[in-house]
Amino acid sequence: MLYNKFSxxxxxxxxxxxxxxxxxxxxxxxxxxxxxxxxxxxxxGEEGAGFENLPNFLGIKEQLKLNSxxxxxxxxxxxxxxxFQNYTNTYLPLEDxxxxxxxxxxxxxxxxxxxxRPDCVRDSYLSFLKEIKLSKGVDIVxxxxxxxxxYHTLKLLNRGHLLAExxxxxxxxxxxxxxxxxxxxxxxxxDSMDDxxxxxRILSALGVNQVKCHSLYILKDTVLGEMxxxxxxxHVTLEEYIxxxxxxxxxxDPSIVIQRLIGRAPEERxxxxxxGMSWWKIHDSIERKMTEENRYQGKKFDYLNxxxxxxxx
Numbered sequence: 001m002l003y004n005k006f007s008x009x010x011x012x013x014x015x016x017x018x019x020x021x022x023x024x025x026x027x028x029x030x031x032x033x034x035x036x037x038x039x040x041x042x043x044x045g046e047e048g049a050g051f052e053n054l055p056n057f058l059g060i061k062e063q064l065k066l067n068s069x070x071x072x073x074x075x076x077x078x079x080x081x082x083x084f085q086n087y088t089n090t091y092l093p094l095e096d097x098x099x100x101x102x103x104x105x106x107x108x109x110x111x112x113x114x115x116x117r118p119d120c121v122r123d124s125y126l127s128f129l130k131e132i133k134l135s136k137g138v139d140i141v142x143x144x145x146x147x148x149x150x151y152h153t154l155k156l157l158n159r160g161h162l163l164a165e166x167x168x169x170x171x172x173x174x175x176x177x178x179x180x181x182x183x184x185x186x187x188x189x190x191d192s193m194d195d196x197x198x199x200x201r202i203l204s205a206l207g208v209n210q211v212k213c214h215s216l217y218i219l220k221d222t223v224l225g226e227m228x229x230x231x232x233x234x235h236v237t238l239e240e241y242i243x244x245x246x247x248x249x250x251x252x253d254p255s256i257v258i259q260r261l262i263g264r265a266p267e268e269r270x271x272x273x274x275x276g277m278s279w280w281k282i283h284d285s286i287e288r289k290m291t292e293e294n295r296y297q298g299k300k301f302d303y304l305n306x307x308x309x310x311x312x313x
Contacts, residue, residue, distance in 0.1 A: 002290045003249050003297035006210070006259045014110050019075055020083040021067040024054055025100055029088040030120065036160040042223035043157065043216065045269065060103035068108065082106075083113045090116040090125050098128055105132070111139035113181070118144050119161040121169040126176040133178065141210065142173050143181040149199045153190045158223070163202075170206045181210035181259065186244045187236045188216055196244045200251035205304060210257040213248070215241055215282075217265035218272040225271050238275045238282065245286050246295050254298030261286050 010018040030036045054063045060082075068080055082104035090097065104112060112132070121142065129140045144166060148154060151162040166182075173180045182203055186196055203211060216235060218228045227233050236244075245261055264279045274282060290296060 001296065002287055003258050003261075004254060004256060006257055009257045014079055016079055017075065017077045018079045018081060018110060019071050019077045020081045020113065021064055021071065022054075022083050022085045023060055023063050023067075023100075023104065024058075024086050025060075025084060025089055025092065026057070027087050027089055027092050029117065030091060031117070031158070031160040036119075037158060039158055039223070041157055041159055042227070043219070045219040045222055060100050061106070064104065064106055064109075079108055079110045081111045081113050082109050083115075085115050087115075088117045088120050089114050090120045090122065094124055094128070097125060101129070101132060105136055105138065109138060111141065113141045113143055115143040115145070117161065118146065118166040118169040121172055123172065123176075126172060126178065129178055130176045139179065141179040141181050142169075143183060143210075143212065144169055146182045146199075147185045147214075148188055148191055148195060149202050150191055150195045153188055153195070156190055157188075167206065170208060174207065179209040181212060182208050183212045183214060184248075185214045185216050186248060187241045189233045189236060193244060193247060196248050197251050200248045201303060203256065204251070204253035204301060207253075208256060210259055211252065212259040212263075213245060213261050214263040215274055216272075217263070217270050217274070219265065219269055220271055228271055235272055235275075238277070238285075241275075242282070242286050242289060246290055246293075249290075249297040250295055250299045251301060251303075252297055253301055254296075256297075258297070 007017075029040065032038065032040045054066060058066075064080075064082065071077060071080070084100070084104075092100070101112060112129075114129075121144070129142075132138065133140045145159075146166050147157065147159065149163055154162050170180050170182075184199055184203075188195075218225050218235070224233070228235075241262075249258070262274065262279050262282050265273045267273055
């Protein structure tokens with residue numbers, strides 16, 4: 001096994017194909033509305049991460065119905081994950097958050113995945129989600145936007161949080177018996193290969209359950225886009241991205257599930273996206289190189305649990 005692939009994990013866990021249904025709530029982000037900043041992350045566009053979402057004026061049940069009808073028909077799935085994808089979902093008032101989560105608990109929903117910021121994870125929300133998990137029998141995964149463990153880079157990206165908030169959020173999620181997923185951008189130009197490897201090591205040490213790897217896309221009408229046009233940053237090469245992805249996997253705990261190896265963005269809104277290639281071609285290139293070079297997830301996962309004392313007993 002090259003790596004712990006998400007699709008395989010889902011089929012083994014639920015006994016059939018399972019697909020995510022993206023859900024879009026009328027919510028913003030404290031890094032946009034002035035609570036932390038009004039500028040947002042330098043790479044984030046106006047629509048956030050929800051490039052393919054249905055409009056948020058549709059209710060959750062309606063979005064689930066429309067998406068499940070399309071995805072079920074095209075991909076042959078009967079079980080789904082309700083994925084609250086866009087912006088900072090736990091930034092909603094608690095009662096509104098509870099209502100939307102309860103609306104998503106349809107019969108064919110086996111799990112709820114919730115995207116949010118590390119600095120917006122609170123006990124009251126986690127307590128409610130624990131109750132949902134126990135009473136409804138659905139899995140709960142909190143997806144945290146981390147992007148990098150380099151706190152200097154986090155400042156440059158104007159994330160509005162540093163590494164400590166992420167660590168705190170993962171530990172809190174664990175205390176409530178829920179699962180975590182870290183979003184990680186592997187090719188941030190300000191980061192080195194050492195940062196990427198240290199990211200894998202920290203995520204492993206924390207016991208994060210899942211990881212979603214991204215490539216850095218550069219959108220028009222963003223701070224990052226203007227920096228790119230002025231020549232202040234240059235994207236890494238495709239070969240470098242592939243090597244970073246493989247090295248990241250080698251140092252990662254093999255039990256961590258990999259949701260994806262590379263992301264995608266709307267080409268018409270991008271100044272740069274995936275070197276002008278289809279995401280699946282890059283995905284296949286990563287897998288092919290891993291096979292040819294006998295590299296796999298966890299190959300270098302040998303640094304925890306008192307590693308320096310091995311052989312001294």
